[in-house]
Structures are given as structure tokens and as C-alpha cells.
Amino acid sequence: MRYISTRGEAPALGFEDVLLTGLATDGGLYVPESLPHFSLEEIRSWRGLSYSELAFNVMHPFVDDAIPADDFRKMLDETYSVFSHQAVAPLVQLDSNEWVMELFRGPTLAFKDFALQLLGRLLDYVLEKRKQHVVIMGATSGDTGSAAIEGCRRCEHVDIFILHPHERVSEVQRRQMTTVTGDNIHNIAVRGNFDDCQRMVKESFGNQSFLGGKTQLAAVNSINWARIMAQIVYYFQASLALGGPDRSMAFSVPTGNFGDIFAGYLAKKMGLPISQLVIATNRNDILHRFMSGNKYEQHQLEHTLSPSMDIMVSSNFERLLFDLHGRDGQAVKTLLENATKGPVSIEDYRWKHARKLFDSDAVDDKATCDTIREIQEKNEYLLDPHTAIGVRAARNCRRDSSVPMITLGTAHPAKFPDAIAESGVSVKPELPAHMADLFEREERYTVLDNNIAGVQEFITKHWKNA
Structure with missing residues (x-):
């Protein structure tokens, strides 16, 4: 299996190099040169497999x-x-043909664990084999950071630097990152928003000279192909649990950076019958505005009750644009360069092709709270704000009630107590036993200005071989 860049000017790489490289040298994102495809008969034969057995069948072609x-x-x-x-990823029924897939049963209570618990092990394996050291640099809107730290903190060959927007993640999210001890773990609170953090990470990958040639950066954000690869699996799992592949499924996906829903798009291309993918966003609705009106335009980022989706520059959307443009890297590069200057659109026929599969909705804080309260009252089931957005978008956009609609439950409600309280429900979400003392643990993090030079200087001073 070889991997190519969405901008067409970087060399093709094998899996190991893609795992360690993250962003391509031309600024693009790596995607497989070709996708594996499974017949309905083959998918049907996977019924009854454990999650890890299914994961092997789906992912092994990418690892080769x-x-x-x-x-x-x-x-x-x-x-x-x-x-x-x-x-591993249990389904909870909300209505006659409506489900939530709980993707928050991992160590850090968010769907990111599915990929980042694996990514840590992959990195350890490859770096030990190569006798190589890397610096992990990542940006988080809340959940990626804690999942990355938990997944990689025992890796002997890495130092971890995670950037989060200062005072723009929930307290639980922050403490999950900042209370993990380890000399190789460094949390940086940037006086800015997530897009500022993500921009610094991308620019640092594009020019790593600040490391003096002594090490290289490795990515844990969803720009890393291994993240996307691992998320494809639970689409197959949900389908097989509800009668697939002999019936089609619909999925609603709370998304900011487009990685989780792009995994669903790939699952369909790999042979899984999926009739609809709903892009569920909050007020930071650049993806909804594009999918509903073919206009890609950045607005001012707003702080919401669903902070993990407070993103305006959706990195993985580039991977979809690459496919929509017939894998023409130059066309994608030109489009994204123009998008930094103002609104852009794509050819109508390309946009209409995307609309055959994708729908979208933007859900504000009031509707989010209303949904949390409604589901609690009718089902005695508590949603986190991101999953609530997914449920509301699913109901607003559903095309066919005979097709099972599955909302991806992206996080545990205990991570967002302020949103739960604002919804007016009487139930207080409790942290699980392994996090019961979270608010008593000592925090360690450094607040830095929204300045890439200062962040890079901090990294060069604090990685273990500096």
C-alpha cells in the first residue's frame, strides 16, 4: 500500500513513513493510492467477530x-x-429505528481513543524498530489532547507537546491532559483559539528547522492517516450489528475537523452500504454552509457549549475535496490557496455529486440544550452536547425513516457538566471510577502567547535531548 499527497507534489510513501510524517512536504494530507474493496459476501462473513478481529480485517490492507x-x-x-x-462500541436505541453508538468507552471518554490508543502502539513499534526518536506536536479542541497523551505517554521514543486554546476547553477536558505525569508530556495553553493552535502545528510541520535536525515531528491530529484508518472500523461494526450489509445505514456525525465523517465516506467506498452521511455542526458551521450552499468561507470562530467542534478550518475536508476533484492535487492546492483570501465554491456538478451522500445541519446552543433535555426526559439517557447536535441534525436531515439512523456518540456527558447544567436536566453526570479523583490531581501546563516562535522555542528547550 502506497500513500499520496492531496496536493500532488510530495513523494509517495509507505505506511511506516506516513505514520511518522503526518503532513506531506507539499502541505497536503496523505491518502491511500487505492482503497481496498470488500464484497457484500466478505462483509457478511464478519458477523459475530470481536471488535479487534473486525478491526484487523478492515485495517490490515492499509498496513500491508x-x-x-x-x-x-x-x-x-x-x-x-x-x-x-x-x-467496545455498543449501540443504544433511542427510537424505533434510531440509535446512538457509544464511542466514549475508552480511557479518556471520547471517540479519539479508538485511534489514539492504537496510534501510540504503532509509534512505539515502528520507532523501536528504527531506533528513532520523535517529537509529537498536536493541537486539540478538547478531546484529541487527552487521548493522545493517554495513548502515547508510555512510548519510550517520543516527547509529547499538545497545544490547546487557553480557557476554551471544558475543565474536565483540560484536567484530563494536564494531570497526567511524565517527563515527556508537555501541555501548552495558547492564548488563542483552536484554529490558531492548528495553524502553528501545520506551519511547524512545514518547516522543522527549529528542531535543528536533531529529531522530527510526528502528528497525532487527524491529519495522521492512522487516525482516519482506525475510525473506519466502527462504521462496519454498527452496520453488522443492525443487519448490514444486507441493508443500508445512515450516520449522523458530530464533526469539526471532518476526520470522523471522512472515515464513514471511506467505509462506503470500501463496500459498506451507506445511504446518507449527516455532517452535524454547531454555530461554527463552515462545513454546513459548504454542503448546503456550495460556499466555503471562513467566519469568526465562536465559543460554544460544544467546544470540540469550535473549529473553522477543517483539515480533513481537503481529503474529500481531493476525491471530488478527481484526485487532481493542483486543483485542490489552488482552491485552498484561494480560500485563504475569501469565499470559494467548486463546480456545481462536483458539489451535486457530494450531495448525493452528504447532508448537513448547524445546531445552536439552545437547540443543543433542548435536545439533551428531550432525550433525557423521553429515554432517561444523557447525551453530551456534541452527540446531542448529532441527534438533532439526524432528525432534521433524515431522508428515509426505514433506514437505520446511527448517531456517533463522541464523548461522555461528564466531560461537559456546564452544558448539561445549562440544559436544565436534573441528572448530574458522574465521572467513572478511574477518574473520580480528577479534580484533586495536580495540574501542569504552560500558558503561552499566540505566537509560533514562542511555542517553537518552548519545544526546543523541553524535549528530552535538547
Whole structure:
């Protein structure tokens, strides 16, 4: 399996190099040169498999011979054994043909654990094999940071630097990052928003000279292909649990950076019958504005009750644009360069092609709270604000009530107590036992100005071989 850049000017790489590289040298994102495709008969034969067995079948073609099959199976068994539910990604029914898939049963209570618990093991394996050290640099709107730290903190060959927007993540999200001890873990609170943090990460990957050639950066954000690869699996899992592949499924996905829903798009291209993908956003609705009106335009970022989706520059959207433009890297590069100067659109026929699969909705804070309260009253089931946005968008955009609609439950409600309180429900979400003392643990983080030079200087001073 070879991987190519969405901007067409970087060399094709194998899985190991893509794992360590993150952003391509031309500024693009890596995607597989070709996708594996599974027949309905093959998918049907996977019914009854454990989650880790299914994950092996779906992901192994992407890894190919970079990791021996037995070693990869062992990684997957270890990755998903730490989840708190035997099904790993259990389904909860809300209505006659409406479901929530709980993707928050991992160590940090968010869907990011599915990929980042695996990514840590992949990095450890490849870096040990190469006797190489890397610096992980990542940006988080809330959940990626804690999942990355938890997944990679035991890696012997990495230093971890996670940037989060100062005072713009929930307290639980912040403490999950800043209370983890380890000499190789560094949390940076940037006086800015998530897009500022993400921009610094991308610029640093584009020019790593500040590291003096002594090490290289590795990505944990969803620009890293391994993140997308791992998220494809639970679409297959949900489908198989509800009668797939002999019936089609619809999914509603709370998304800011477009990675989680892009994984669903890939699952469909790999042979899984999916009739609809709903892009569920909050007031930071650049994806909704594009999908509903073919206009890609950045607005001022707003702070909401769903902070993990407070994103205006959706990195993984570039991967979809690459496909919509017939994998023409130059066309994608030109389009995104123009998008930094003002609103852009794509050719109408390309946009209409995307609309065959995708719908979208933007849900404000009031509607989010209303949904949390409604589901609690009718189902005695508590949603976090991001999942509530997914449920509301699913109901607003649903095309066919006979098709099962599955909302991806992206986080545990205990991570967002302020949003739960604002919704007016009487239930207070409790942290699970392994996090019961979270508010008593000592925090460690550094607040820095929204300045890339200062952030890079901090990294060069604090990685272990500096």
C-alpha cells in the first residue's frame, strides 16, 4: 500500500513513513493510492467477530506488510481490551429505528481513543524498530489532547507537546491532559483559539528547522492517516450489528475537523452500504454552509457549549475535496490557496455529486440544550452536547425513516457538566471510577502567547535531548 499527497507534489510513501510524517512536504494530507474493496459476501462473513478481529480485517490492507499480521493482531487486542464495554462500541436505541453508538468507552471518554490508543502502539513499534526518536506536536479542541497523551505517554521514543486554546476547553477536558505525569508530556495553553493552535502545528510541520535536525515531528491530529484508518472500523461494526450489509445505514456525525465523517465516506467506498452521511455542526458551521450552499468561507470562530467542534478550518475536508476533484492535487492546492483570501465554491456538478451522500445541519446552543433535555426526559439517557447536535441534525436531515439512523456518540456527558447544567436536566453526570479523583490531581501546563516562535522555542528547550 502506497500513500499520496492531496496536493500532488510530495513523494509517495509507505505506511511506516506516513505514520511518522503526518503532513506531506507539499502541505497536503496523505491518502491511500487505492482503497481496498470488500464484497457484500466478505462483509457478511464478519458477523459475530470481536471488535479487534473486525478491526484487523478492515485495517490490515492499509498496513500491508509494514507490520507482520500477528504483531498487528496483538496491538489491536491490547488497544481495545482497555475499553470499559465488552462490545467496545455498543449501540443504544433511542427510537424505533434510531440509535446512538457509544464511542466514549475508552480511557479518556471520547471517540479519539479508538485511534489514539492504537496510534501510540504503532509509534512505539515502528520507532523501536528504527531506533528513532520523535517529537509529537498536536493541537486539540478538547478531546484529541487527552487521548493522545493517554495513548502515547508510555512510548519510550517520543516527547509529547499538545497545544490547546487557553480557557476554551471544558475543565474536565483540560484536567484530563494536564494531570497526567511524565517527563515527556508537555501541555501548552495558547492564548488563542483552536484554529490558531492548528495553524502553528501545520506551519511547524512545514518547516522543522527549529528542531535543528536533531529529531522530527510526528502528528497525532487527524491529519495522521492512522487516525482516519482506525475510525473506519466502527462504521462496519454498527452496520453488522443492525443487519448490514444486507441493508443500508445512515450516520449522523458530530464533526469539526471532518476526520470522523471522512472515515464513514471511506467505509462506503470500501463496500459498506451507506445511504446518507449527516455532517452535524454547531454555530461554527463552515462545513454546513459548504454542503448546503456550495460556499466555503471562513467566519469568526465562536465559543460554544460544544467546544470540540469550535473549529473553522477543517483539515480533513481537503481529503474529500481531493476525491471530488478527481484526485487532481493542483486543483485542490489552488482552491485552498484561494480560500485563504475569501469565499470559494467548486463546480456545481462536483458539489451535486457530494450531495448525493452528504447532508448537513448547524445546531445552536439552545437547540443543543433542548435536545439533551428531550432525550433525557423521553429515554432517561444523557447525551453530551456534541452527540446531542448529532441527534438533532439526524432528525432534521433524515431522508428515509426505514433506514437505520446511527448517531456517533463522541464523548461522555461528564466531560461537559456546564452544558448539561445549562440544559436544565436534573441528572448530574458522574465521572467513572478511574477518574473520580480528577479534580484533586495536580495540574501542569504552560500558558503561552499566540505566537509560533514562542511555542517553537518552548519545544526546543523541553524535549528530552535538547
